[in-house]
Amino acid sequence: MxxxxxxxxxxxxxxxxxxxxxxxxxxxxxxxxxxxxxxxxxxxxxxxxxxxxxxxxxxxxxxxxxxxxxxxxxxxxxxxxxxxxxxxxxxxxxxxxxxxxxxxxxxxxxxxxxxxxxxxxxxxxxxxxxxxxxxxxxxxxxxxxxxxxxxxxxxxxxxxxxxxxxxxxxxxxxxxxxxxxxxxxxxxxxxxxxxxxxxxxxxxxxxxxxxxxxxxxxxxxxxxxxxxxxxxxxxxxxxxxxxxxxxxxxxxxxxxxxxxxxxxxGTAAIRRHETALCDALCERLSGMEGVTVYRTAGADYAPIAAFNIRKLPSEEAAAALAKEGFCLRAGLHCAPLAHKALGTQDGAVRFAPSVFSNLRDTLRLAAAVERIAAQ
Amino acid sequence: MLCRVVLPSDTYAQKAQRVLAANGYHSEIIRSTSRGMGCGYSLRAAGDCETIRALLYRENIPVQNVRDERSMP
CATH class of the missing domain: 3.40.640.10 (Type I PLP-dependent aspartate aminotransferase-like (Major domain))
Structure with a gap:
C-alpha cells in the first residue's frame, strides 16, 4: 500500500x-x-x-x-x-x-x-x-x-x-x-x-x-x-x-x-487536521536519537515538516521510507535558499499530509523513521 | 425592446449576463465580429437599453456599444 x-x-x-x-x-x-x-x-x-x-x-x-x-x-x-x-x-x-x-x-x-x-x-x-x-x-x-x-x-x-x-x-x-x-x-x-x-x-x-x-x-x-x-x-x-x-x-x-x-x-478545518498530523509526527521524531526536525520554537507553521535521519543523505532516507510504502520528497525541494538558511544544503526529507492523510499512517511513518535511524 | 450590448470579451459577456440576470433581465450571449475590433461578444437582452447600459456601467463592465436591435441594419 x-x-x-x-x-x-x-x-x-x-x-x-x-x-x-x-x-x-x-x-x-x-x-x-x-x-x-x-x-x-x-x-x-x-x-x-x-x-x-x-x-x-x-x-x-x-x-x-x-x-x-x-x-x-x-x-x-x-x-x-x-x-x-x-x-x-x-x-x-x-x-x-x-x-x-x-x-x-x-x-x-x-x-x-x-x-x-x-x-x-x-x-x-x-x-x-x-x-x-x-x-x-x-x-x-x-x-x-x-x-x-x-x-x-x-x-x-x-x-x-x-x-x-x-x-x-x-x-x-x-x-x-x-x-x-x-x-x-x-x-x-x-x-x-x-x-x-x-x-x-x-x-x-x-x-x-x-x-x-x-x-x-x-x-x-x-x-x-x-x-x-x-x-x-x-x-x-x-x-x-x-x-x-x-x-x-x-x-x-x-x-x-x-x-x-x-x-x-473549510480551510480552518483542513489546517487543523493536517497540523495535528504534523504535530504528532514532529513530537515523535523530536524524541528520537539521530533524527533532526527543522522547527523553531516561536515560529508559526503550515502543515509541512522537514527532518533528517542521522547522517543519511535525505534521498537515501526517502528511498528507505519508500520501500515501506511512504512517499516523501527529499533533496532541496527546488528551494536552495531555504535549505542554505536551514543549514541543510544537502537536503532534507519533507512530510506533507493532505486532508486524506490519517494518524495511523503518520504513526506508522514515525515508527519507520525510528527503525531506519536505529540501523 | 431588444437590446444588443457589445463587450470586449467572453469573460465580460459572462459577467454582464450575471449582472443583468441579477436585475431580472434575460439575455443571450452571441459572438460578434466587428470591423476594427475583431472577435468579441455581445449580449442580446430584452429591456431598455439605457437602463441596461447604466446597470453594466455601475458594475465597471467595459461596454463597447449598446444599441436597440431595431436600429440595426
Missing amino acids: IVNFDNAATTFPKPPAVRQAVAQAVSTYASAGRGSHPLAVRGSALVYRLREEAAAFFGGQPEHVVLTMNCTHALNLAIQGICAGGGHVVISRLEHNSVLRPVYALAKAGRISYSIADVYPEPERTLAAFRKLLRPETKAVICTICSNVTGQILPWKELGALCRERGICFIADGAQACGVLDVQLSDGINVLCTAGHKGLYGITGTGLLLSDGRYPLPPLMQGGSGSMSDLPEMPPFLPDALECGTLNLIGAAGLSAGLRFVQEK
Whole structure:
C-alpha cells in the first residue's frame, strides 16, 4: 500500500468529486471563449464559473482571475510583468525557485536588482528585515506565504500592509498556503499566485493568478485570445491579456470541483487536521536519537515538516521510507535558499499530509523513521 | 425592446449576463465580429437599453456599444 505524504508537491488522492468532474469533462467540453455554438458556450460557462469561484474564495473579481498552467507560470507572469520596466525587488530567504529563478534571470540580464530578506521566527523581525531592504526604486516585494520546505509562515498580512503603505506591489506565492490558510487579496496582496494541484485539489497543469487590478501586467506570451482579434497585440485587459491559446478545460473542471471541496471542508478545518498530523509526527521524531526536525520554537507553521535521519543523505532516507510504502520528497525541494538558511544544503526529507492523510499512517511513518535511524 | 450590448470579451459577456440576470433581465450571449475590433461578444437582452447600459456601467463592465436591435441594419 502506498501512502502519499508528498502532498506539498501535488495532493493525491484527489477528492471523488474532482475525479468525477475531470472524467466527465473529457466528454463534455471542447473549448472556451472561441465562439457561441453550444459546445463553446458550455466551455465558456465552465471557465467563468471557475473564475467566479476563485474570486469568491480569495476575495477578488472574476475578470481578474487568470488561469495558468501552474504556480510557476503565474509567478513568471507576475514577476516578469511587474519588472518589465526595471527596478528593484525584495524576496525572502525562503523562496522557491519559481520566484528566485525569474528574479535572478532578470537581474542577470541587467534589467533589475534584487535583495533577499532574512526570515526569523518572530514576525516583527522578518518584517523589519524586509523594511530595511526597501528602496525608493523598489517595485515589488515577492514572497511566499509559507515555506515549501519547513512550512514556516511568513507575516504576509503585515508585508501586505507595508507594501501598501509604501506604494509597492506585493506579489504573494500561495502555492503551499492556499487551501490551508485563509488567504485573501484584501490581506494587502496585489497579485496572488497559486497552484491548482496542491491544496486546492485540482489536477496537475492548473494554476491561478489573481490580481487586484492595481498593477498592470504586460503579457509574457502572445497568441490567440478569442477577443479583439483585429489587434496585432494582446487585448489590454484581464484575463485575456495573460491567457493566450486554448485553455485547459479538463483542468478547469477539476479545479472548480477542488475549490468547492475545499470550500465545503473549510480551510480552518483542513489546517487543523493536517497540523495535528504534523504535530504528532514532529513530537515523535523530536524524541528520537539521530533524527533532526527543522522547527523553531516561536515560529508559526503550515502543515509541512522537514527532518533528517542521522547522517543519511535525505534521498537515501526517502528511498528507505519508500520501500515501506511512504512517499516523501527529499533533496532541496527546488528551494536552495531555504535549505542554505536551514543549514541543510544537502537536503532534507519533507512530510506533507493532505486532508486524506490519517494518524495511523503518520504513526506508522514515525515508527519507520525510528527503525531506519536505529540501523 | 431588444437590446444588443457589445463587450470586449467572453469573460465580460459572462459577467454582464450575471449582472443583468441579477436585475431580472434575460439575455443571450452571441459572438460578434466587428470591423476594427475583431472577435468579441455581445449580449442580446430584452429591456431598455439605457437602463441596461447604466446597470453594466455601475458594475465597471467595459461596454463597447449598446444599441436597440431595431436600429440595426
